[in-house]
Amino acid sequence: MTLHRHTPADVAPGTITLCGTKEMHGGLKWAHLPVDRTLWADEALREGFRTRVRREVNDMAAAVEVVEHP
Known part of the structure; x- marks a missing residue:
């Protein structure tokens, strides 16, 4: 499996970053979504x-990691 690492630049102050990954032929497809912490606190x-x-x-079955402090 290809590694996808996070740096402090991936997480802006006051946010978390969601990271979704999918293993593909030839590499890894990934996407980041920064989310305000107050919105993320709302379970709904x-x-x-x-x-x-x-x-x-x-x-739609991809694992989504919550990145708070890389």
Whole structure:
């Protein structure tokens, strides 16, 4: 599996970053979505954010990692 690493630049102050990845022939497709921490705290909104990242990688079953402090 190809590694995808995060840096401090991936997480802006006051946010978390959602990272979705999909293993593909020849490499890894990934997408980042920065989300304001106050919005992420609302459980009712979380699945919508995850769905948005999964659409970006064209895989509705893709794992979505929450990056808070790389």
